[in-house]
Amino acid sequence: MNTLPIIPTLEKSKISFLQKDLKVALDSAKVILNQAKENKSIQQVISSKIFISKIYGTIGHFGGDNQYFFKAFEVLDTIDESLIDKNEILHFFLAKSEIYLLKIDVGQAQKYAELALQKGQKENNISGIVQSLLAKVQVFILKNQFSEAAKLTNKSLTLLKGIEKPILKAKAYNLLCKIRIKQQDYNKILEYGEEVLSISQAHGDIEKEIIATSNLGIYYATNLDYKSAIEYFYSSLEKSKTIQFDRQTAQNLINLGTIYARLFNPKESLSNYQAVVEKYDQVLVDTTKTIIFNNIGNIHFEEKSYKESKKHFQKSLALAEKIQYTEMIALALAHLGKLSCAENDFETAMSFSDRANELLEDLGDVNAKSINVLNFAKLAHHSGDFEIAILHLKEGVEISKKVRNEENEIACYRLLAEFYKDKKDFENAFQFKSLYAEKQEDYLKKQRNRQILDQEITFATREKEQQIEALTQANQLQAMLLKKQEEVERANEQLTQVNEELKQFAYVASHDLKEPLRMIGSYTQIINRKYASDIDDNTQAYFHYVTDGVERMNNLLDGLLKYATVGRGAQELKVINLNDTLLICQANLRLLIEETNTKLEVDELPSILGISSLLSQLFQNLILNAIKFRNKDTFPEISIKSEEREKEYLIAIKDNGIGIKEEYKERIFVIFQRLHAQTDYEGTGIGLAICHKIMQRMGGKIWVDSEYGNGSTFFFTFPKPMGISNKVIES
Numbered sequence: 001m002n003t004l005p006i007i008p009t010l011e012k013s014k015i016s017f018l019q020k021d022l023k024v025a026l027d028s029a030k031v032i033l034n035q036a037k038e039n040k041s042i043q044q045v046i047s048s049k050i051f052i053s054k055i056y057g058t059i060g061h062f063g064g065d066n067q068y069f070f071k072a073f074e075v076l077d078t079i080d081e082s083l084i085d086k087n088e089i090l091h092f093f094l095a096k097s098e099i100y101l102l103k104i105d106v107g108q109a110q111k112y113a114e115l116a117l118q119k120g121q122k123e124n125n126i127s128g129i130v131q132s133l134l135a136k137v138q139v140f141i142l143k144n145q146f147s148e149a150a151k152l153t154n155k156s157l158t159l160l161k162g163i164e165k166p167i168l169k170a171k172a173y174n175l176l177c178k179i180r181i182k183q184q185d186y187n188k189i190l191e192y193g194e195e196v197l198s199i200s201q202a203h204g205d206i207e208k209e210i211i212a213t214s215n216l217g218i219y220y221a222t223n224l225d226y227k228s229a230i231e232y233f234y235s236s237l238e239k240s241k242t243i244q245f246d247r248q249t250a251q252n253l254i255n256l257g258t259i260y261a262r263l264f265n266p267k268e269s270l271s272n273y274q275a276v277v278e279k280y281d282q283v284l285v286d287t288t289k290t291i292i293f294n295n296i297g298n299i300h301f302e303e304k305s306y307k308e309s310k311k312h313f314q315k316s317l318a319l320a321e322k323i324q325y326t327e328m329i330a331l332a333l334a335h336l337g338k339l340s341c342a343e344n345d346f347e348t349a350m351s352f353s354d355r356a357n358e359l360l361e362d363l364g365d366v367n368a369k370s371i372n373v374l375n376f377a378k379l380a381h382h383s384g385d386f387e388i389a390i391l392h393l394k395e396g397v398e399i400s401k402k403v404r405n406e407e408n409e410i411a412c413y414r415l416l417a418e419f420y421k422d423k424k425d426f427e428n429a430f431q432f433k434s435l436y437a438e439k440q441e442d443y444l445k446k447q448r449n450r451q452i453l454d455q456e457i458t459f460a461t462r463e464k465e466q467q468i469e470a471l472t473q474a475n476q477l478q479a480m481l482l483k484k485q486e487e488v489e490r491a492n493e494q495l496t497q498v499n500e501e502l503k504q505f506a507y508v509a510s511h512d513l514k515e516p517l518r519m520i521g522s523y524t525q526i527i528n529r530k531y532a533s534d535i536d537d538n539t540q541a542y543f544h545y546v547t548d549g550v551e552r553m554n555n556l557l558d559g560l561l562k563y564a565t566v567g568r569g570a571q572e573l574k575v576i577n578l579n580d581t582l583l584i585c586q587a588n589l590r591l592l593i594e595e596t597n598t599k600l601e602v603d604e605l606p607s608i609l610g611i612s613s614l615l616s617q618l619f620q621n622l623i624l625n626a627i628k629f630r631n632k633d634t635f636p637e638i639s640i641k642s643e644e645r646e647k648e649y650l651i652a653i654k655d656n657g658i659g660i661k662e663e664y665k666e667r668i669f670v671i672f673q674r675l676h677a678q679t680d681y682e683g684t685g686i687g688l689a690i691c692h693k694i695m696q697r698m699g700g701k702i703w704v705d706s707e708y709g710n711g712s713t714f715f716f717t718f719p720k721p722m723g724i725s726n727k728v729i730e731s
Contacts, residue, residue, distance in 0.1 A: 043084075130160055154176075290319040290332075336352040575607050603640065657712060703715055
């Protein structure tokens with residue numbers, strides 16, 4: 001039985017899973033499963049199914065979609081436990097424990113973690129024991145048993161000292177961070193977080209990297225280093241978005257919203273909180289939602305947007321009551337009482353405050369109590385009971401100090417000063433006024449400093465965004481250049497292939513295609529001579545058509561061969577004196593020039609870089625064209641002039657021939673483009689196409705200026721050769 005093809009695919013799938021490219025991981029895992037089934041490898045089938053269940057569980061966790069937990073269980077339920085070997089049974093139990101953890105089914109999660117631990121201990125599998133212990137740690141965290149969780153995590157780290165399992169070590173440190181955060185003990189988070197970050201980046205474990213980065217953000221936030229905290233949260237946010245880790249994305253947005261609130265930036269704080277509610281509602285647990293609604297309500301209250309504030313406090317209250325979250329019920333009621341006082345609706349305020357107070361008797365000194373005591377003070381003052389109001393305010397000061405609610409403490413001092421003033425007790429009024437002024441000054445100073453810090457963070461963020469944008473544009477440009485380079489390379493390869501094909505075609509045209517033409521011509525002549533006495537005039541005309549066709553086809557092939565071989569070979573450009581070139585052309589065309597009484601005027605021509613044979617062909621073709629396409633009963637007149645420009649030489653060959661219609665000026669340089677009937681003017685339609693190709697080979701251009709019936713002027717340019725001086729010739 002051959003199972004070798006499965007192994008590379010399995011490794012690829014595991015790497016994709018580590019990088020949280022979950023779609024690729026899942027597709028690969030399914031391929032593995034199908035291969036295992038075809039090979040009838042039971043253990044490979046089991047391994048594949050366990051891995052697929054793990055992927056489904058992660059997808060469900062990332063996106064808050066419970067249907068994937070059901071899919072994970074469906075896959076595991078198809079495994080017959082009696083067929084699982086001792087190496088896989090531990091992973092089977094761990095997979096079940098992990099999915100129950102994600103579903104927050106603590107009992108079942110603990111049961112399978114214990115089973116996995118027993119198997120690991122029985123086989124003395126250190127890695128399996130550590131994984132089982134860490135599964136139990138997560139159970140203890142969910143049960144708020146943080147001391148037990150910390151003990152097991154430290155035990156796991158002790159076991160890992162003897163083996164090289166960095167990913168497990170990173171998981172243990174991440175769990176220690178989680179425990180410390182839950183206990184509000186932030187001392188070791190920097191050390192643990194940096195360790196996880198180092199390991200996860202080295203091994204490409206993006207999920208642990210994202211969580212570690214967020215934990216470091218929490219550490220810096222608790223140490224009031226908001227600038228560093230925001231950098232870590234934004235880094236975690238961008239990466240979590242990239243892998244669609246919606247649960248962590250939401251948490252990062254919540255953390256950012258909280259920090260911006262502390263920086264007295266309500267707009268940015270509200271933006272982050274609302275983004276969580278609007279885009280990531282499916283991954284939020286109800287306890288988190290009720291806190292977010294409360295925070296949004298608070299921001300609107302500070303902005304005196306009471307209608308929106310009330311709406312969100314009521315949402316927080318309704319959800320807290322639904323899940324029986326007593327502390328948040330009390331807080332929402334206290335806030336609604338505070339809001340009713342601000343709107344001078346004291347009857348409603350009393351109702352909310354009384355309801356909150358009933359719950360607060362069992363909660364001790366919490367933030368909701370400091371707010372509610374202040375509500376009772378306002379209500380007592382409204383009813384004219386100054387003594388009770390003052391007692392509530394003094395209690396409010398003490399509770400506010402304990403829960404670190406500076407705003408509430410300052411509000412109590414302000415009201416105490418006002419109430420004592422109303423009582424004409426100016427000594428106490430002055431005392432509390434002074435305390436109010438002192439605390440208010442400190443608070444405003446802190447507010448100003450944080451607002452300045454917020455501006456610094458905003459500036460730094462925008463600067464970084466600009467750098468990222470510039471880098472992105474540079475990368476896009478580089479990618480575009482690479483793409484262009486690849487296109488040029490492909491084009492060069494195609495050109496090389498075309499040139500080779502052209503070379504083969506030239507050979508065929510000069511030999512293979514002309515051979516049957518010669519045979520047709522020869523045998524036609526033999527038949528004509530042999531049966532000349534028996535052939536009538538009509539048949540004789542037919543023979544003439546055949547021989548004429550053979551001759552024209554032969555001329556076409558000659559022209560095509562010349563066109564195909566223009567500039568071929570390794571000929572280098574050399575300095576050529578065009579006056580010498582023209583003398584050669586005149587010698588070649590001497591008889592035709594004399595027979596047609598052609599008048600040829602030539603000015604002094606420059607020296608250029610070119611290929612002598614091609615230049616002779618160029619001038620000869622253009623002079624021949626000027627003579628051929630002459631007006632009837634008119635002797636041809638041809639003038640050749642040159643002009644020196646800054647970077648090139650311009651040559652002009654002017655005639656007094658029949659000219660060219662405007663619509664044909666571009667077509668004349670295309671191969672086989674004849675503008676006249678064969679009976680009017682002989683030719684193949686290749687001459688000017690050859691001229692155009694010669695000028696391309698020389699690095700120049702050719703074009704025509706003509707008026708139909710009044711002659712044509714052909715212009716062509718040559719780049720000026722370096723180090724050669726020629727005088728300017730007036731045209």
